[in-house]
Amino acid sequence: MVLWRYSKHGWLQKDLSRNSSHFISSLIQHLQREFPLKDLGSLSFLGIQVTQTPHGLHLNQSKYIVDLLSRVHIDGSKLAPSPCGTRVKMSHFDGDPLANPTFYRHVVGALQYCILPRPEIAFLVNQLCQHLHSPMSTNWSSVKLVLRYLIGTIGHGLFYAKSTLQLQAYCDSHWAGCLDDCQSTSGFAVYLGNSFVSSSAKKQPVVSCSSTKVEYRSLAITTAELYWLCMLFQEIGIPLPIARIIWCDNISALALASNSDIFTKGLSSARFAYLKSKLLVLPPINFKGAVKDTILQHEDSAISP
Template identity: 40%
Template sequence: MDSELQALASNQNWTLTSLRPGKTPIGCKWVYKIKNHSDGSIERYKARLVAKGYSQTEGLDYHDTFSPMAKMITGENQVCRLNKSLYGLKQASRQWFAKLSEAIQAAGYIQSKVDYSLFTCKKGKSFTALLIYVDDILITGDLKFFLGIEVSRSTKGISISQRKYTLDILKYGGSLGARPVCFPMEQNLKLSDAGDLLTKPAKYKRLVGCLIYLTITRPNITYVVHVLSRFMHEPRKPHMEAALCILKYLKTPRQGPFFPAQNNLKLSAYCDSDWAGCPTTRRSTTGYCVFLGNSLISWRTKRQKTVSLSSAETEYRAMAGTCCELSWLRSLLQDLQLSHPEAATLHCDNTAALHLAASPVFHERTRHIEMDYHFTRDKIQEGLTVTKYVASAQQIADVFTKPLGKDAFTSMLRKLEVLDIHSPT
């Protein structure tokens, strides 16, 4: 705590002053945390003084940093007027990032226009990429562990996983000794608002929150976690049982995406949808996965905003969402000094949706669809995307839209290149 106060004082975060009439000081509190090494050993004890920014009121003191601190031992009616931002204030994160961005760009880095947290610098043959994550900085290099993500290298390629984080989740859920299962959700299972309410919903909410972060390296549980997150407000017994089933599936903690060393850099994607799959709202679910060569680099499961009148329409909307992701990735590759002159291939298993994307004459079928969903057609005409039919049995994106049986799920998993490189098989 003394070190924190000394750091704030040396940084001249505040000046002592009297409280002006009509001004209300914002309180403060201490936040304590133990920082650990990747092996779980203690690195250091940390104390942070934060402002109670939740008490700020828009229009009154949201943009005013006068007297943001109180309850300091500074004498009667003495408060601290902030000269610089402090953790906890509603403006703090934006001010911190603005100051950091200014310093990084002054050092010769260029800020990406498609991801403002990415900065790149190229000098001759040297290229450096710098990524901001909250208050951490990731620089390209021989990275092995970052924010719970473990990186394993071999001559064949790179694999990422969240082994320790997965084991922590299993321990929290009491499933370290549970018998493993082959897939995360029973086929054809439809969760709804039926069932007894949980008496202690906090455990379910925390468990699902942990699983959401785990989807960074476990695309195979993305759909199931997406479904469970719909019931965070009122979780019920069937929802908890489904969450515990995921934990049994996670008994292979080193599993994660594999990026082969020998690979081309061509973008391709698979998109799919589950028409009216939500039993509560009858909305459809969109799922897609994007590959750079043979490497899975992006995936998503999302419930569509409106009810679709046909399977062709919901597939067409899924194609539009995937095209947006492909366009963003193309721009991101350019920032990373990787040109992509070829058209990205978009695979879809619905012939009607493919015709809608390629032909502008389906007026009766499409006039009720918002204009932004015709984005796919524009990209095809511009030569940036080319569509291709894929049989439903080969539709990899199925794993992001519905629960599959053991054989189908295992087959899709192999195609996604999600594996455990430490497995003897």
């Protein structure tokens, strides 16, 4: 519990979580005499159960998932080790139309709500949502696979423990992953210390002819999310002293992000020479020597000014 008190120096915050339960109870009783209050019991938010431990907070939706499984009548099915396979690619033309598409929309809509404490199913639920207008039998098979995975992991959820204020993100993309329109899928995950705080998995609005462009666009989307979080922490008065980090596994996208100045503006001679060397624009190579040695020599000499 946190108590806010206003003084001549502004708002002051007092942490009451370490005080005795007797003091907290007396404080609540005092507030009830002044204001209409209702004790809602243990902490919960929009159906998300919060378990407090000495090491942190555990968020799960076990009750919500049990209710969903009972509505779908899939309680006793065989468990699945993961919500999807390595070659999941859905198409509007695979399978037969469902006789009851309304029920499909109801179940997939419920799975969207499960993503809050269970981000590991976000990719497949995102794929299933793209077929809400005309679901097919293959889509329903994927829905049942997700439900079978949730059966064996009902109590799983996000865990938040005390950690550093280092903000870092991981981004990736799937080039031309959609079989119907060849659009790519971008995704990112943002961590504050060791705690998961934000994620996204959605199709890019345009079709890219290069995987580098797809990865670079994913990098830009992740950068915008990190910037928004930095501004949010700044507004609530929490400084982030550690530099923000974005992890990307595409070398071409990283090179484009590092060398974009050379394509957009005039540069000093030293900066231009450095970025030119990063692009591996080299003088004619003597084929009597080693090409590899020449490249390494230019990399060693290209020191950032």
